Structures are given as structure tokens and as C-alpha cells.
Amino acid sequence: MQKVADFIGKNSDRYVNELREFCAIPSVSTKSEHRPDIERCAQWLAGQMKNIGLENVEIIPTQGHPIIYADWLHAPGKPTLLFYGHYDVQPAEPLDLWLSPPWELTLRDGDLYARGVVDDKGQVYIHLKALEAFFQQEGKLPVNVKFMIEGEEEVGSENVYEFMEKERKRLAADALVVSDTTMLGKGIPSVCYGLRGLSYYEMVVTGPTVDLHSGSFGGAVPNPLNIACEMMAQLHDADGRVTIPEFYDDVVPLTDQERKILAELPFDEKNFQKTTGAKQLPGEKGYTVPERIWARPTLDINGMFGGYTGEGAKTVIGSTATVKFSTRLVPNQDPDKIARLVQAHMQRIAPPSVNIDFRILSTGKWWLAPFDHPIVQAGKTALEKGFGKKAVFIREGGSIPLVSMMYEALGKPCVLLGFGLPDENAHAPNERLNLENYLKGILSIAHFYHEVGQLPGEAARAA
């Protein structure tokens, strides 16, 4: 392991330069115009996997974007880890807010800036470089590994589910490993043991069938924007609670013990607020910030438009208003049930003067880990060796639907070792990854594969 660690220490410049190539490919999965970039990104990544020494590298077409599979299975008696990550990224817009071009990795004040650098390209690359160090220094890996990297994480991961159903055997493993989450804060290595679920909706409210002059018609026609605002405003009460009937029915209340553990974490609320730039941190009454973002469900509008959105004034009543919104979900809310409740509620509160076109764009389940599992504990040990610091167990407010799906379908534990920071603008302009975390991440993950290699295959499979 020392030779591996030394090798990693000497290759930091190369690790940055290779990541620059990865981030230069605008593999935006949401927009159909980026389809060729997605293909190019899959090709590039598959090439990298082959180069470091992984075997059976395959780009598998799906109805959407391709999945990349690879493995190395020459450690008999050792556990098998299935790594999951994604090479697709969020759109870069709004472009004018980026301080350096989103598709040119730029090092500034110790941070690497680029779209996708933390979510999830840099974290996928951490794993490849950790494995490369073993191949280079020891000619082999301490464990068996399977890699599955998809291109549709940002659009709901639909095709990867089908693939996993079909390829159960090929994907069989003792545990799933994911690096797509954040640390609690700088210098606090963190194992994530919980994720929120997500159901995402798009609602189009139609009043008049054409845009109308707001003078000639204002006062006698249903204005879809007025009405959309009225409908959305009804979804929270004065205490910040979601008002949709039955929404909280299946929520498991936080126990006093959990609240105590969360309260004892070195969560820096001042820094969290500074990161957001917001004047205050409002939310559901009676819960702390970590409780609200990790363990309580929420409803947020993610996008909205209608009428005239250009420069200056236009005296129009638009024909439609579009609202994109989503609910973040916690144990034991069923995302499909919640989606049905939300849809029924919106149809119910819509005034009879408008038409509602409601679409469920995606649903994904929350996840909560068994954190006494030896492989999960190996993750904590590895982080502490990689960073030289005590690691903590945290949750994450975001969603990785595949993690809960894997956990449910395959009955295997998941280890979430994230190297992002909460203020690194995943999904926003000026996305970044701290350079030190990137490099310590590679070292930590090498330790992780090494630690898991110390476990007998049976122990790993036991839980």
C-alpha cells in the first residue's frame, strides 16, 4: 500500500490534466442537442478504463444514453465491489454567471472549476486513478471490481434500472460503492448513510388559448400566471409545512437519539448560510437546518415561466404558465404514491377556468444505510487514513435513486464516499472541486479498496 500511496503522491499534475480532458466534453443529458457529446464522453471514458487495466470494457447502448461497463475479477476469495457513477452533467446555463468557461477546467485558489467536476466526473475519476495506482505498482487489485457508469443520472436514470434488472448476474457484487455526495465541510471526511428521494413534476396551466392584450381582456379571462402563483402558494402553510393531504403520512419521525447525533455534528450553519448568500435560512418550523435538508421532506419550484420574459414591458396575458417543481422525500415516503398525491391535489385545487397538463418527470426513492456493515466501516477507516483525520457519518439532502434501487433490488449495502463540499455549486454556475479533496480522495479510495481487500469475501457477504 505504501508504494501505491507514493505513486499517487507523485502523479497529481497528471490527474488534473486528465480530468481537464474529461470535463471538456459537454455531456449534458437533459438537452437532446448534446447527444453527440454524450457519445463522445462515453468513448473517452471507456478508453481511460481500458488504459488503466480494467477488462471487458463495453459501451452498452440503451434507449437513452449509453452505460459503460468494465470489470476486473482476478482476486479469488476477496469481496467484489460494484462502483456506480455517472458521466452526464447538468446544463451549464446561465452561462454569463461563470467566471471561467464551464467546459475548460480552471484552477483558481485551490479549486478546480468546471461543469461536472464535482458532480460526478471528478469523483468517478478518483476511483479510476486509485485503481490505476494498484495496477501500476502491484500489477493487480486487492479486490474484485465491477464498474457501471451511466449517462442519465441527471435525467432520472431510467434506462439503468432496466439494465440492472436484465444484468443481475453480471452486476452481482458484495457491495455498491458511490462517490457522488459531499463532505460535511472542508477537512471533515464523511461517510454518507442517507439520501432523500425525489419526485419531479411539470405542470402547464392553460387559460386563454392565445396570448391576449392585457388591456382589452384583463379582468375577464383566467390569467394562467396569476392562477399558477395562487396554486403554488397554497402548497405551504405559514409554518413552512407542505399542505398536500397525506404528504407526511408515511414520514418516520426523527428519534431523539438521531436528533442528538445530528446536533453534535460539526455542522457550520454560518458557513452554510454564507455559501447560499441568503439573508436568512427559512424552512419548516421546529427543525434545525441539517434536519430540514437531510431528514425532512420539502417541496420546491425548480423553474417557472410564462407570458413575456424578454427585455422591458409587454402588456400581454400569456396563454400558458409552466411550473417545474419537485418534492424531496424521506423514509418511508413512497415517491410514486407522493407523485400521485401531488398530481391529484393540483388537479383538485385548479380553478375550473383553466386546463392543467400535469406530468411526472421522474421519481426516485430515499435511502438509509446499515452503517454497522463491515464494508461501510471500511469506508470510514479508509477516509481517516486518506485524510489523516477523524471521519463522520452524515446524510445528504440530494437523491441518487440508483442507490436505493440497488439496495432494494440486490439486497446489498452501499458505501457513499463523497469528496465534494456543500458550497461547490453542483447544478449551479461555477461548479468546483477542491484540488486537495480530489487528490486526498484518490488516496482515500486506494485505502478503501485495500481495506475491503483485507475482509474475507464471506464477511462482506454476511450482512
Next chain:
Amino acid sequence: MQKVADFIGKNSDRYVNELREFCAIPSVSTKSEHRPDIERCAQWLAGQMKNIGLENVEIIPTQGHPIIYADWLHAPGKPTLLFYGHYDVQPAEPLDLWLSPPWELTLRDGDLYARGVVDDKGQVYIHLKALEAFFQQEGKLPVNVKFMIEGEEEVGSENVYEFMEKERKRLAADALVVSDTTMLGKGIPSVCYGLRGLSYYEMVVTGPTVDLHSGSFGGAVPNPLNIACEMMAQLHDADGRVTIPEFYDDVVPLTDQERKILAELPFDEKNFQKTTGAKQLPGEKGYTVPERIWARPTLDINGMFGGYTGEGAKTVIGSTATVKFSTRLVPNQDPDKIARLVQAHMQRIAPPSVNIDFRILSTGKWWLAPFDHPIVQAGKTALEKGFGKKAVFIREGGSIPLVSMMYEALGKPCVLLGFGLPDENAHAPNERLNLENYLKGILSIAHFYHEVGQLPGEAARAA
């Protein structure tokens, strides 16, 4: 007058072809990129005015878009009419909803389709062609005329006010004539005796200073779209009344007599609803549709956007939400006072977690005519001769701030003779002008100049 009428009857094809040239120039005043088109449109129109026989044609630069002035003052002892119109148009977007290109006048089923054809290019051109007929057939006009055609009506007419203040003498007249309104319905020639005022606002709500991941932050940050919806939803009560304090304080209630007159008009509510395509016609409780659109104040969102507005899903909490909205005003509401009330109210109801940037984009006063004035009555007579049908007095829900300003500043009556129809999509895709109304409009306006020419100058000036 018969020779003039015959000439008009013979030139219909030419009238359409010339209007096609006028409408081909995308003189959109809202968008700075159309500045050269605005200049080109002013040049083209000034050329037309010179060609028909108007004198002192001048393109007058302003801080914004130029004003075109022209006159003909060789009818001593006769009244002087000041015609006001505008050559600027609304943006054509959304372009994909147009059935024929917005800048190519297209005749379809008896209607002329083009952006600006009814608002206000076609109606300006009606006046020029009526005058041309007199110049061609009689070598002179029956009255003195002054023409003032501006290029900023769709953006608040700011510079024309300054021009009128400065050029009081040059613009002195016995009455103002405007053709920028609609008829009550097809085959119902209408003199408009009232307009609503308008105050237009833009509000930007800022929560976080950057876009945030809705998973990692949702539940603990002020979401500007959620909040903008909540703020806008508060502005109406369950009866459709505006809830802003003092908003109705200065509204003059409709008298029983006015309500009776409005109720007796051949207002076709079925057709009005069909025009809008809306399932119902909601609005302020206790008032009929004509009352609501002509004589009651309203508040409508004209445009709104924030967060992710592209294709598919993006799990983001946007940093800002922008709302463009406006209030339509009636006697005796003061648009500046109302704008101050609205601004103060929005600041007051904004939660302390967000910043509000509130801008008043424009204000314009309502107007109500003295309809017993001989020049106003001459308008009615002219319409009846031009259309061969009984004409009615109506109001209009839209705003022409200049009309009230002229009326206040110069103390002169205004005659509003409109040839549009309520369903002709002014400000919307597929704007149109009925061809028959265009041609009968030219004949009616010729009759109008003739009728006013029969009035002694003193009678015109008396009221």
C-alpha cells in the same frame, strides 16, 4: 365627397400593397436590437406622408425613438385636427405560433395578418389614405391637420410627452384624433369614449445569491420562485378583488345609468369567450364582462420566469424570480399613486429572507371623453356613413396614455375611432386586421374629415 368616396373604392388593392410595405419593417420598440428597423420605419412613413401631400414633414429625434411630424394648414376658418398614432409594434415572439410570417402581410379569409397591422400601422395608414383621396380628388383638405406619429407607444411614450410640452404651439389644435382602438364587434362601428390607465412593474426576488442544488439545500433556503408565487397570490381575494390597501379608494363607482347603458350594448359575451379560448370568464365578483374590462381596475401578471426554464428537469433552486405585472386603472385612480402603493405593498409583504428589486416601468392615466362634443358626434356620423350602419359609444380596456395626457395638458377633446376587432390578436401571435374594416375605415375617416370641415372653427373650439 362623392369623388373622394369613389376614388377610395377604386384603390383597395394599392392600399393593401402599401400596407404590406409598412408591416414588413419590424419596428419593435421594446428591443434595442430593432433600433435600425425603427429608424427605417420612420423614414418610410415620413416618405409616404410627403408623397400624399402633407407639408413640413419632419423626423424629430428624441432620447428614444423618433417622432414624425407633418401638417397641412390651408383651410382658414376650419377646425384643426391633431392626429396621433404610432409606428412601433410589439415583439412578434413566440414566433412558432404564427401561421404566416409576422413581417409578411398575408391575406387569409378576409383578414390581413402581420405584426402591427391593427396596432397601429393599419389604422395610421387609414388616415393617410383618407387624406390622399382628398388631395388627389380635390387638391386640398376640408380641415387643417397636424400629424404626430411616435415610435414608443409600446414602451410607455415617454419622449412624446416631453415633445408635447416643448412644442405646445406647434401642436395646438381643436381636437385630437386617434385610431388605435377596437370596434365592439364585427359590423358595429364604434366611437370609444373611455380608456383604462396602466402602471407596469418589474419585480426581481433574490433569495440565494447563486443557483443551488435543490437536494442539498432544499428546505433551508428561501426559494425565490416559491416566495414570488406566495407574494403574487396574496394580491387578489376570493372575490377577484385586488387586496392592496387603498387600491380602490379613488375608484368612481359605476352609476346605475352607466351600468344600464353598458348592459344594453350588443356585447357578444359568447363570441368574446370564443375569442379567448378560455373555458370560463372569471373576474371581479359582481360585475359584468364589459364592466370588468372597461370600468374596473385589474392586476395581471404579464410575464414571469426563474430557475430552470429549458427542456426536461433540473433540480435547482434558482437565485432569482422575476415578475412583470401591471395594474389597469379607471377614473379617478392616479397611476403614480397606485404605483407607489403597489411598490410599498410588495416591499411590505416580502419575507425578510429575500431581497426585492422593484421597478416601475411605466405609468399612464385613464381617460373619459365628453361625448356630447360636436367633434366627437361628428365621429359617430362619419362611422355611420362609412359603414352604412348605426354606430355605438363604447369604452376600451386598454390604455393610450397620450390621450389622457393630451386631454389634461391641452384641454382639448379626443375622438377615438378604432377599426380593430377585439379578437384580432393585438400583442399576440397572428395579429390581424379585417380587410373590410380597413377599407371602410379609410372611407369613414374621409367622411370624418369632411364632417369636421362642416363645423365652424368656433364651434369646434367652444367645448
